[in-house]
Amino acid sequence: MRFIVLVTGATSGIGAGVASRFINEGHKVIVTGRRNALLEQFKNSFPLAKQENLLISSFDISDGEATKNFVQSIPQEFKSVDILINNAGLALGLDLAHRAELHEWDQMIDTNIKGLINITNLTLPGMVSRSRGHIFNVGSVAGTYPYPGGNVYGATKAFVHGYTADLRESLEGSSLRITSVEPGMVSGTEFSNVRLGDDIRASKVYEGINALCADDIAEAIYWAATLPSHVSINRLELMPVQQAFGSPVFSRTTSS
Numbered sequence: 070m071r072f073i074v075l076v077t078g079a080t081s082g083i084g085a086g087v088a089s090r091f092i093n094e095g096h097k098v099i100v101t102g103r104r105n106a107l108l109e110q111f112k113n114s115f116p117l118a119k120q121e122n123l124l125i126s127s128f129d130i131s132d133g134e135a136t137k138n139f140v141q142s143i144p145q146e147f148k149s150v151d152i153l154i155n156n157a158g159l160a161l162g163l164d165l166a167h168r169a170e171l172h173e174w175d176q177m178i179d180t181n182i183k184g185l186i187n188i189t190n191l192t193l194p195g196m197v198s199r200s201r202g203h204i205f206n207v208g209s210v211a212g213t214y215p216y217p218g219g220n221v222y223g224a225t226k227a228f229v230h231g232y233t234a235d236l237r238e239s240l241e242g243s244s245l246r247i248t249s250v251e252p253g254m255v256s257g258t259e260f261s262n263v264r265l266g267d268d269i270r271a272s273k274v275y276e277g278i279n280a281l282c283a284d285d286i287a288e289a290i291y292w293a294a295t296l297p298s299h300v301s302i303n304r305l306e307l308m309p310v311q312q313a314f315g316s317p318v319f320s321r322t323t324s325s
């Protein structure tokens with residue numbers, strides 16, 4: 070079966086890995102992100118025959134109007150999206166809450182939550198009317214296991230988890246599938262560079278850790294997407310073997 074796949078945030082990292090996997094398997098893929106030059110570069114990295122199955126579109130997913138214009142402008146041969154991979158997202162900062170910047174919290178909410186629900190809202194009616202569709206929402210283990218400095222980033226990913234579950238329940242009776250993808254540390258992406266704004270600090274995040282890579286996430290998503298149509302993978306939580314949940318921390322008072 071050939072799918073039309075829409076991957077948000079495919080200018081780098083997990084999105085590019087997942088998009089590549091579907092393109093290489095012969096599916097039609099739409100890739101998006103803000104940086105058009107990287108989308109062009111991505112497209113040009115494939116042989117000409119595969120490029121015909123690839124549509125690129127650059128826009129800011131936190132801009133509701135731009136997202137609506139994008140969905141309305143999808144050409145006919147790509148319009149019937151079968152698989153939506155809501156991957157675009159970011160973390161900003163690792164400061165403790167009282168030192169964090171409110172505008173960074175806003176940007177994470179606008180992208181990870183509002184951008185994700187906006188494009189879902191625009192794509193879902195078509196899927197329901199065609200009785201065919203699978204939505205993957207890329208959350209994070211940070212949505213389940215909080216860590217210091219995770220604050221609003223973790224909370225946006227907790228939203229993604231809850232939204233995915235509610236969506237699945239609301240679509241009960243339809244043939245659509247909804248999957249929450251919740252990775253731990255994934256290296257080789259721009260995630261930590263964006264979060265820390267410092268490439269050297271970002272590279273240290275993964276020092277000594279055999280972290281997940283974009284292809285690991287692509288493999289998991291491709292597997293869930295190609296299972297027999299009666300099988301729903303509701304939630305995929307993945308971590309590197311070297312990562313764990315973190316045990317409760319106590320701040321003890323000392324008796325003097």
Ligand code: NDP
Nearest residue numbers: 078079080082083102103104129130157158255258259260
């Ligand atoms: P990257 O920074 O490499 O990729 C993020 C992608 O999102 C880029 O393509 C970026 O494109 C896009 N994006 C960000 N903001 C916007 C926006 N406003 N409009 C459109 N596109 C946007 O990081 P990852 O590949 O690691 O992250 C992908 C997803 O995976 C994110 O949702 C992240 O939270 C999640 N995740 C990452 C983990 C990790 O350890 N790396 C672990 C768990 C989850 P552009 O900048 O061109 O707009």
Ligand code: 8X3
Nearest residue numbers: 209210211252253254
């Ligand atoms: C990021 C996952 O484990 O690096 O979403 O915080 S982790």
